[in-house]
Each structure stands twice: as structure tokens, then as C-alpha cells.
Amino acid sequence: MPLYEYRCPACHERFEVLQRVGDGAESVRCPECGARDVARQLSTFAAGHAGGGASSFADAGGGCGRPQCGSGFT
Numbered sequence: 001m002p003l004y005e006y007r008c009p010a011c012h013e014r015f016e017v018l019q020r021v022g023d024g025a026e027s028v029r030c031p032e033c034g035a036r037d038v039a040r041q042l043s044t045f046a047a048g049h050a051g052g053g054a055s056s057f058a059d060a061g062g063g064c065g066r067p068q069c070g071s072g073f074t
């Protein structure tokens with residue numbers, strides 16, 4: 001079971017709770033003041049997903065200027 005870190009906005013107490021994955025914060029109460037309106041912090045160890053889409057963008061080198069021979073206008 002992962003350990004979640006919570007913070008109580010009422011008394012600013014920080015505490016950790018063992019919860020199952022997917023459990024919400026409804027069953028969690030602040031051990032200090034008993035408030036139920038606690039906010040779960042981002043867990044420190046479960047932060048994965050180093051995702052970077054390195055898309056090799058094609059170098060669209062357009063704009064070869066056609067030599068316009070111009071102007072026989074008089």
C-alpha cells in the first residue's frame with residue numbers, strides 16, 4: 001500500500017496515511033484537528049512518467065526562390 005501525504009488546510013498539519021491505490025480523501029481525517037477537508041499532496045515516490053515526446057520535426061526547407069527573369073516591359 002502506498003503512503004500518501006496529506007495536508008490539512010485548517011491547521012496546516014502534515015501527515016501520512018497508508019491507503020489503497022484509488023482511495024479518495026473522504027476517509028481521511030486530520031489527526032490534529034479532525035478536519036475532513038484535507039488535501040492530498042503529491043506522493044514523492046510515485047512520481048514517474050518522465051515523458052518527453054521528442055518529435056523530430058521535418059525540416060521543411062522551402063522557399064527556393066525561382067529566378068524570375070523579369071521584365072521586358074517597356
Ligand SMILES: [Zn+2]
Binds near residue numbers: 009013030
Ligand atoms: Zn488539521
